[in-house]
Amino acid sequence: MAERIPPELQTQLLKLQQLQSQLERLAYEKSVIEGELREVNEVLKELSNLPQDSPIYKIVGNLLVKQDRTNVQNELNERKELLELKSRTYQKQEGLLRKQFEDLQKKVNELVQKYYPQGGASSTPPKA
Template structure:
C-alpha cells in the first residue's frame, strides 16, 4: 500500500510539472507566432529579471526556438515517466487486489472450516 501511495504521489507530481511545461510551451509558441509577424527591423524586447532588454527579431526567435525544443524534451520525458508510473500503479493495484482476495478467501475458508467443526 505504501508503494502504491508513493507511486500515486509521484504521478501527481509528474502530471503537475507536465502541465506547467505544456502551458509554457503554448506561451512560447504564441510569442514565436507574434514575433514572426514583425518586420526584420522591428524592435523586440525580452524580460531579464526586472529589466527589458532590446534584442533583434532573429535572436528572439532563436532563443524561443531553443526554449521550445527544451520544453518539448521535458514534456516527452515526463510523458514517459507518466506512462511508467501508470503501469506501475496498475501492477500494484492488481497485486493489492489479489492480496485482498487471498485474505478474504482465506478468512471465508477458516469460517467455513470452523462452522463445519462446530456443527459436527
C-alpha cells in the first residue's frame, strides 16, 4: 500500500506550492510592467531626439490625431512615474515572498528529515 504523506508535511508543501505560484504570477506581472516602462523610455528618448518643429500624432482608432508635444511628454512622464512606482512595489513584494518561500523551504526540508531520516532506523513515516 502506498505511504501517506504526514498531514503536517502535506500542509507545508501546499503552502510552498501556493507561494511558488504567487511568485510566478508576481514575476510575470513585474515583467509586463518593466516592458511597458522600457517602451515609455524609448518613446521619450525618440521624442527628445526629434526636431522641435516635428508634428506629433497619436493613433485613436483608425485616425491619427495631432498632439501637442509638451502634453505628450507630460503624459508619458506621468505614466513613467506610475510604472516606476508599480515596479518598486512589485520588487518589494517579490523580496518578501522570496524570503517567506526560503523560510518555508527550510521548514519543509526539516520536516522531510524528521519523517524520512536518511539511513536512520525508522525510515517509515507515521501513517496519517
